[in-house]
Amino acid sequence: xxxxxxxxxxxxxxxxxxxxxxxxxxxxxxxxxxxxxxxxxxxxxxxxxxxxxxxxxxxxxxxxxxxxxxxxxxxxxxxxxxxxxxxxxxxxxxxxxxxxxxxxxxxxxxxxxxxxxxxxxxxxxxxxxxxxxxxxxxxxxxxxxxxxxxxxxxxxxxxxxxxxxxxxxxxxxxxxxxxxxxxxxxxxxxxxxxxxxxxxxxxxxxxxxxxxxxxxxxxxxxxxxxxxxxxxxxxxxxxxxxxxxxxxxxxxxxxxxxxxxxxxxxxxxxxxxxxxxxxxxxxxxxxxxxxxxxxxxxxxxxxxxxxxxxxxxxxxxxxxxxxxxxxxxxx
Numbered sequence: 115x116x117x118x119x120x121x122x123x124x125x126x127x128x129x130x131x132x133x134x135x136x137x138x139x140x141x142x143x144x145x146x147x148x149x150x151x152x153x154x155x156x157x158x159x160x161x162x163x164x165x166x167x168x169x170x171x172x173x174x175x176x177x178x179x180x181x182x183x184x185x186x187x188x189x190x191x192x193x194x195x196x197x198x199x200x201x202x203x204x205x206x207x208x209x210x211x212x213x214x215x216x217x218x219x220x221x222x223x224x225x226x227x228x229x230x231x232x233x234x235x236x237x238x239x240x241x242x243x244x245x246x247x248x249x250x251x252x253x254x255x256x257x258x259x260x261x262x263x264x265x266x267x268x269x270x271x272x273x274x275x276x277x278x279x280x281x282x283x284x285x286x287x288x289x290x291x292x293x294x295x296x297x298x299x300x301x302x303x304x305x306x307x308x309x310x311x312x313x314x315x316x317x318x319x320x321x322x323x324x325x326x327x328x329x330x331x332x333x334x335x336x337x338x339x340x341x342x343x344x345x346x347x348x349x350x351x352x353x354x355x356x357x358x359x360x361x362x363x364x365x366x367x368x369x370x371x372x373x374x375x376x377x378x379x380x381x382x383x384x385x386x387x388x389x390x391x392x393x394x395x396x397x398x399x400x401x402x403x404x405x406x407x408x409x410x411x412x413x414x415x416x417x418x419x420x421x422x423x424x425x426x427x428x429x430x431x432x433x434x435x436x437x438x439x440x441x442x443x444x445x
Contacts, residue, residue: 145272150232152274157182157287160226161400162242173242173255177399178338181224181244182285189219189284191243191256198240200259203284217247217256224288225258226338232269237262237277245334260284288337323358327365332358343398343405352406378430380407382414384440389418401440416440 160179188208190199193216200212229240238261246253268276339351351358359367384401391399392415409430416424421442
């Protein structure tokens with residue numbers, strides 16, 4: 115046996131006996147994926163765009179996530195997603211590096227976040243205004259991409275406090291302030307234990323809502339709903355202590371009884387995940403999802419490209435809980 119072959123076998127035996135040896139003596143593992151998961155859990159991106167079969171518009175909110183509030187001017191937005199205004203941020207300096215600027219975003223503007231990406235030295239947010247911005251051609255929601263630059267080691271080590279500090283200077287989740295540090299790791303003694311977090315703020319008085327308001331006007335007045343589901347031409351927006359009912363895109367009723375017994379909780383899972391969920395032909399989200407459903411008979415369908423549709427007819431009882439699991443078969 116040659117000396118070279120013998121040395122190779124000895125090296126293999128050493129690594130087999132101590133599989134962590136190479137990791138301990140090499141570079142620290144890259145944690146950009148971990149950081150992206152933290153950001154995703156914090157900002158809970160919305161699902162935007164057309165529904166199944168191309169129904170709706172590119173600016174439809176299929177699943178509403180957390181709304182962020184802009185803290186300072188300097189960002190740009192565009193009415194065309196294909197020419198999205200892309201702003202790069204270095205500390206407090208901004209510049210438009212791609213796309214078309216149709217709108218100078220002021221402080222206080224509210225956005226849905228629909229995508230988050232962590233790159234080698236950047237964190238990029240895709241955002242859509244929560245309201246229609248007036249323009250000579252009418253009110254339109256505006257698209258914006260915001261790219262923050264950080265030292266590479268900050269992202270590779272998932273130093274979330276440094277990242278949140280940079281992001282908070284520009285926008286924070288609605289109901290929080292940049293000064294509070296609540297999006298990152300709070301500092302003592304101001305931090306409250308997780309179990310002692312303050313309760314959610316009550317909704318605005320019903321006087322702020324009037325029959326005939328559009329969904330966009332309701333969301334502007336009330337903020338993003340906790341849950342949203344559409345069925346049989348009606349849309350239910352659930353807020354703490356209130357359910358807003360829209361029909362034909364217009365507000366028709368408000369229920370402030372605080373009772374949820376008239377609805378059931380329906381949880382839908384699928385294998386594989388990420389399938390579209392349709393209730394009575396209306397898109398309500400993607401698997402896995404949990405949503406409210408009124409009592410009565412309903413058809414729930416799960417669809418995913420390349421797989422056969424899965425459908426069930428269910429009878430929903432008041433205040434019940436229903437769990438559905440769809441095993442999708444390939445076509």
